[in-house]
Amino acid sequence: MFSQTNVLTYQYDLTRAGVNSHENTLTPANVNAAGFGKLFSHSVDGVLYGQPLYVANVAIPGKGMHNVVYVATEHDSVYAFDADSNTGANSAPLWQVSFLNAGKGVTTVPASDTFCGQIEPEIGITGTPVIDASSGTIYVVAMTKETSGGAVNYVQRLHALDITSGAERAGSPVIIQATYPGTGEGGATLTFNPKNYKARPGLLLLNGTVYTSWSSHCDIGKYHGWIIGYDAASLKQTAVYNDTPNGNEGSFWQSGAAPAVDASGNIYVVSANGSFDATTGGADLGESYIKLSASSGLAVADYFTPFNYASLNAGDTDTGSAGVALIGDEAGSAQHPHLMAGAGKEGRIYLLDRDNLGKLNTGSDSQIVQSLPGAIGSLFGNPAYFNQTLYFCGAGDSLKAYPISNARMSTTPSSTSSVFFGYPGCVPTISATGTASGIVWVIDQAGVLRAYDAARLSTELYDSNQNRARDAFGSAVKFSVPAVANGKVYAGTQNSLVAYGLLSGSAAITVSNAASGNAEAVAPGELISIYGSGLATSTATAGALPLPASLGGASVSINGISAPVLYASSTQINAQVPFEVTSGTANVSVSVGRNVVSSTNVVIQAAAPGIFLLGQGAAAVLNQDESVNSQNLPAAVGSVISAYVTGLGEVNPPVATGAAAPSAPLSTVSGVTATIGGAAAPVQFAGLAPGFAGLYQVNIQVPPLASGAYALQISVGGTSSNTGLINAR
Secondary structure, X not given: OOOOOOEOOOOOOOOOOOEEOEOOOOOOOOOXXXXXXXXXXXXXXXXXXXXXXXXXXXXXXXXXXEEEEEEEXXXXXXXXXXXXXXXXXXXXXOEEEEOOEHHHOEEOEEHHHHOOOOOOOEEOXXXXXXXXXXXXXXXXXXXXXXXXXXXXXXXXXXXXEEOOOOOEOOOOOEEOOOEEEOOOOOOOEEEOOHHHEEOOOOOEEEOOEEEEEEEEOOOOOOOEOEEEEEEOOOOOEEEEEEOOOOOOEOOOOHHHOOOEEOOOOOEEEEOOOEOEOHHHOOOOEOOOEEEEEOOOOOEEEEEEEOOOHHHHHHOOOOHHHEOEEEEOHHHOOOOOOOEEEEEOOOOOEEEEEOOEOOEXXXXXXXXXXXXXXOOOOOOOEOOEEEOOEEEEEOOOEEEEEEEEEOOEEOOOOOEEEEEEEOOOOOOOEEEEEOOEEEEEEEEEXXXXXXXXXXXXXXXXXXXXXXXXXXXXXXXXOOOOOOEEEOOEEEEEOOOEEEEEEEOOOOOOOEEEEOOOOOOOOEOOOOEEEEEOOOOOOOOEEOOOOOOOOEEOOEEEEEOOEEEOEEEEOOOEEEEEOOOOOOXXXXXXXXXXXXXXXEEEEEEEOOOOOEEOEEEOOEEOEEOOOOOEOOOOOOEOOOOXXXXXXXXXXOOEXXXXXXXXXXXXXXXXXXXEEEEEOOEEOOEEEEEEOOOOOOOEEEEEEOOOOOOEEEEEEEEEOOEEEEEEEEEEO
């Protein structure tokens, strides 16, 4: 059942080094836009924060043997999909389990209930699940809001599901409850309040125990960092640890990274902003790298706290924004054979000796193996380690490779990517055949899957925007990381699981949003790009409005309605979806003369927003003074920018398909919202850009932000666009 390479836990194994060294199909030689691309996608009912998991050769009752990929959503659903296709019987999930019951008042938790916008619009399943291969069980933590007779309860449950069917195992689920001795909440005992926490880090399965780790919602009120363990077979609670029992804060969030474990079974976690008093004999370990012994319950075995922890606390530049990667002994020395590496929001890399973490030193971190201040941008997630090289991808920074030998990191990177990654950076994961054919895979928050040669990060092997019509990634999820297994790359988006791999052929034509490249759905009035071959007899561009019904001998119809054409060539047509097309599945046909040369089906929905990009992930945005927004020309906080998009759907008053939008009266779209760097940004106008066909304009006020590059995202009717970077000052 488990003969092939499986992905059972966050970043492949308990070192959290992020390497699948048994990938025998994908190599730097064949990962390129000509032969590698998007194979298929599966729609899901909510945002996917957790890393996809994979099990080969699973016998699904009544459906035969399948390679299976498992994902869990913030809408409290767990899915099992065929890992190799989405056609025929595999177009539907092999199984799906929902933990909701609206009829009985059981829903997800609205983000507004937590007064925190870190995870929106709902909270359900956040942390990466874990699979026990020996029992065929997947463990997952789900949060629900349960209303009965006017009473509202918030509940966290640990579920143990059969991987073949999704059925609950005996004794499952169990409600997560815990207490811990301490004075941090005014009495002698702390009580775990399920409303105040989310299971942000991935789950850990170690020696028959499932460990859940807990983070607050933002930095609100009284909270702590909890780790709560359960027997994997009986789901009886076996261990509880709290890192600030006599103080406050100290969340374990690590941007989703799961706790790491060494060969002796010691657990390594990183706490965020919080109380610290360990140097005076206290138990509070906020802002620290913590080593826990799991031999009998959970007990602190060692710790490292940065010398400047107080200023990190004060500036919210905590270490706890990322986890750690354990480093192979080949990179160590006789004095420091067992190493691990991490970094936090400050961008300082810590190289630590797992046998002697170093505790706290006054004035500097000279007691640890190495500290590299300012080496990277703020780190969210995990570094990766492969072939005596550490890989970091900080916010506002490039992907960087730091060689390490004899327990010493190079103080400068040996290679870097040419692409800079906006907030929150990226989380690298690596595929390789042993120590050869290393590929670093990352998800760019601009909505791009990227692959780099692990030996030379300056060599980008592939990115999904090289052929966006075929390979469009969709809307990225912050801190998320792809999973590589058996020749395919799986990644979660805000509404789907996408799968990439080597191409055996492609559809005759593909249809996508002309701005974002998203091929999942299009909207009435949207500008689309159609890719294929033999699409037109000549290359032509529309010279005036209204747009013509044909160009270069080519014409397009959608459900029999003529779609006006902006551009036509033998391999690409740009056209406008008629406003008259209704929601549902629609047929797109391309004709040359009177002959249909190709057709395909697309999904039409009310809105499918896409932001036009200018290159390097920059959004097509004008500043208030009409200059093009850029790093050299940032928008002032409080000023109004104009973003250019398509796919916002119907407008009022209506405008004829293909016609220029008037300047008076303006044709507007209601219900449009925007965020910049995750912060709500007031929309002052949304509608068709005057003088254009199919081009929409959204005027947005820049919220209070520090100077820097931020991801812009636009939503309408619950559907979100791709992201594009804007610069603010």
